[in-house]
Every structure is written in structure tokens, then in C-alpha cells.
Amino acid sequence: MIEARDVAHRYGDVVVVDGVDLRVPAGGTVGLVGPNGSGKTTLLRTLYGSLQPAAGRVELDGTDIGEVPRKELARQVAVVVQEHSGDLPMRVADLVLLGRLPHQGLSSRPSTHDRDVATAALRRVGALHLATREYAGLSGGEKQRVLIARALTQEAEHLLLDEPTNHLDIRYQHEVLDLVATLPTSVVVVLHDLNLAARYCDHLVLLEAGRVVAQGTPDEVLVPEVLEPVYEVEVRRIELDGELHLLFRKAPTRIDVRKSA
Ligand SMILES: Nc1ncnc2c1ncn2[C@@H]1O[C@H](COP(=O)(O)OP(=O)(O)OP(=O)(O)O)[C@@H](O)[C@H]1O
Numbered sequence: 001m002i003e004a005r006d007v008a009h010r011y012g013d014v015v016v017v018d019g020v021d022l023r024v025p026a027g028g029t030v031g032l033v034g035p036n037g038s039g040k041t042t043l044l045r046t047l048y049g050s051l052q053p054a055a056g057r058v059e060l061d062g063t064d065i066g067e068v069p070r071k072e073l074a075r076q077v078a079v080v081v082q083e084h085s086g087d088l089p090m091r092v093a094d095l096v097l098l099g100r101l102p103h104q105g106l107s108s109r110p111s112t113h114d115r116d117v118a119t120a121a122l123r124r125v126g127a128l129h130l131a132t133r134e135y136a137g138l139s140g141g142e143k144q145r146v147l148i149a150r151a152l153t154q155e156a157e158h159l160l161l162d163e164p165t166n167h168l169d170i171r172y173q174h175e176v177l178d179l180v181a182t183l184p185t186s187v188v189v190v191l192h193d194l195n196l197a198a199r200y201c202d203h204l205v206l207l208e209a210g211r212v213v214a215q216g217t218p219d220e221v222l223v224p225e226v227l228e229p230v231y232e233v234e235v236r237r238i239e240l241d242g243e244l245h246l247l248f249r250k251a252p253t254r255i256d257v258r259k260s261a
Contacts, residue, residue, distance in 0.1 A: 001022060001025060001026060001059075001060075001061060001062055001186070002021065002022075002023075002024040002058065002059070002065075002077075002186065002188070003022070003023050003024070003058070003059045004018050004020055004021060004022040004023075004043070004046065004047060004053075004058050004059075004074070004210065005021055005045070005056050005058075005059070006020070006055065006056035006057070006165070007019070007020045007021075007022075007046055007053045007056035007057070007058060007120055007253070008020070008049060008053060008054050008055040008056055008210075009042050009043075009046060009053050009210075009261070010054050011037075011052050011061060012137075014189045015043050015223045016037075016039045016042050016210045017043050017046065017210045018039075018042065018209075018210040018211045019056070019211065019212075020043055020056070020205075020207075020210075020212055020219035021210075022043075022047075022215075023214075023247060024047075024125075024158070024186045024187075024188055024204055025078055025182055025186060026157075026186050026204060027055055027185070028179070028186050028187070028202055029181045029186075029187040029189065029201045029202050029203070030186075030187065030188045030189070030201060030202075030203045030204070030205065031188075031190075031191050031197040031200075031201035031203070031204045031218075031220075032044060032189070032191070032205050032207065033186065033190075033197050033204055033205070033206050033207070034036075034192045034206055034207035034213075034230070035208065035230060035231055036207055038208050038209060038210065039163055039209070040162075040190045040207055040208040041190060041211040042112055042161055042210075043186060043207065044057050044190055045108075047065075047160060047188055048065075048073075048077050048079050048160050049065040049068070049077070050079075052152075053158075055084055055126060060073070060076060060077070060166060061076075061218045062216075065145070071102055072109075073104065073211075074101070074102035074154070074156075075102040075154075075156060076156050076157050076158060077156050077158045077159075077160060078099070078151035078152070078154040078156035078158070078160070079151065079156075079159075079160045079162075080144075080147050080148050080150075080151045080159070080162065080163070080164050081161075081162045081165065082162060083164065085218055088135050088136060089136065090134070090135050090136075091131070091132060091133065091134060091135070091238065092122070092131050092132070092133050092134075092135050092138070092146050093118065093119075093122075093131040093132065094131045095117045095135050095146060095150060096118045096121060096122055096131075096149045096150045096153050096210060097110050097114060097115065097153070097155040098148040098150060098153075098201065099117075099118065099121070099149075099152070099153030099156055099234040100114040100118065100152060100153055101152070101248075102118065103155070104127040117153050117155045118149070118181070118215070120181050120209055121132070121149040121150070121153045122146070122149045124152060124179060124183055125146075125148050125152070125175075125176065125179070126145060126172070126175065127142065127145045127146055127149055130142055130146065138196070139167075139197070140166075140167035141167045141168045141169060143167070143173060144164065144166065144167045144168055144176075144215070145168070145172065147174065148161075148164060148176060148180075150165040152183075156184060156185065157186065158186050158188070158242055159180065159183065159185045159187045159188075160188045160189070160198070161180065161187070161189045161190065162178070162190045163190050164176060164180070164189060164191065165177065165191065165193065166192075173193070173196060174196075174199075177199070177200040177253055178200065179205070181201070189201065192245050194222055194227070195245055195246055197218060197222070198199045198218040198222055198243070198244045198245070198246065199243065201218060202217065203215065203216070203217065204216065204218055204221040204222070206221050206226065206230065213226070213230060214226045217261050218244060219244060222237065222244060222246060223237065224236070224237060227246075228251070231248075232251050233248045233249065233250060233251050234248065234249040234251050235247070235248060236248075236249075242250075249261060
């Protein structure tokens, strides 16, 4: 289990994550939501040990994450982040196989099992047909699916994703999140789309200026009284075929700055 206790982070003097408590239960899917700059990515980075919190503690199964050896961490935690690896001169199949590195000895080559796991992961994200392509030549959505396949290939117990639906068309937004949410792994996912968060997460953490303003089930968090002051839009909530959906409308402008200038 990943657990954050009173975690804070600052850049210089600016506090961007402030006193966050969070538990990611085994098999659970936790969504981090909130406006631009609210601290989602920074919090996620503390959860996978790429940032040391300025205060508080992140634990992986009871051990401070900073004390977990790197290779062990890579076996337990897989991460999908926005990468700028577009120029990697590498075939898709080889890139996905890199996900097996934490399971291999220093000098060992990928086994048949490693290749089977990588192939199965590519198939699961609908990207097996891309296996022989150069990664750099893929579209944004194809790259995203390949990076998710690499994370699945890691077969880690925890999967952390930063805006994985970025670049994906509607079909793959749903397919990828459905896949992620039904994995036996515990998942933390940063999402901007609150309707996707409602559909695929079982617990949401809503951040505003680095602080948790609400956390709970989508039904508890995704209510107009909570969302409207945070996002400054009008929110309507409807139920369609038993599922929660949100509709958004620009909030009425209180002061027209251009007119008063
Ligand atoms: N390396 C950095 N140095 C200084 N400030 C940073 C750095 N990285 C992030 N910040 C600032 O920290 C705050 C939180 O950023 P973060 O990326 O965590 O927010 P976010 O909620 O993920 O945003 P978005 O939805 O726009 O991706 C922002 O104000 C951002 O400008």
C-alpha cells in the first residue's frame, strides 16, 4: 500500500503541496483531480519517490519510500508520465521490453517470458501492430499507449499515471482507463476530465493550491457545491443509465475587466 502522511512540498519559498494525507489501498483506483497548478503532478512525484517531500512521509508497504532500493522500487511501482522521449531511436517492441529490466539480472538478456509479457501488454493497449515501428515516428496517442504497455510490462503492484488520457481519442480514453481500473494493481491517476474520474476511480482527491479540499468517492466529491468554487464554473450533475455525469458552463462574469479599464 502507498500511504502519504501530511506530505508537503515547496519550490523555493512557494508551497505547492500542503499537508496531504492519502492512502492507496491494494487494488484501489485513486484519482488526483484539481485545476491547473494545484499540485497534482508534484504530489504524484512524491508518491513514486522521484521527489523527496519537504515535510511528511510517503510509505510503500510501511517503509519510507526514500529508503526502498531503486530496483525494488521499480519492481513495485510503475509510472506513466508525460515523457519527452520522442526522439528515442528505438523500436516499440524494444522500448516496451525495457519494462522487464527490474526483473532481470545485470547481464541477462530478455527471456521468452519477458517477450511474452511485453507482447501481451502491447496487445492489451491495442498497440501490438506498432511493435516493429520506430517509437519516434508514432502519433501522440500511439506513444501514450506504448508507454502504458511498458508500465504494464513491469508487472508492478502499483501503477501511477500522470494524465494518461492526454492525446488519446475518446475510444482509447475509455479503453485505457477501463483497463487500468480493472487491473489487480493499485492505481493513482492524475486526471483533468472529471467525467472520466467519476467513471473509473473509486476514490478521488481534489486539490486546490496544494491542499486537499475534498476526498472521498466520486459521488461525494463531484458535487456542485464542492466543484464550483474550485473551478469557477457552473456545474450540473445528472445521472444517465445509473452513471454520474457532469455538465459545465462558464460561470457568469462578475466584473468585466475590459469594460472597466
Ligand atoms: N520545477 C519547478 N520549479 C518551480 N515551480 C514548479 C516546478 N514544478 C512545478 N512548479 C509549480 O508548482 C505548482 C504545482 O505544479 P504541478 O505541476 O504539481 O500542478 P498540476 O496540478 O499538476 O498542474 P497541471 O494541471 O497544470 O498539470 C505550479 O504553480 C507550478 O508552477
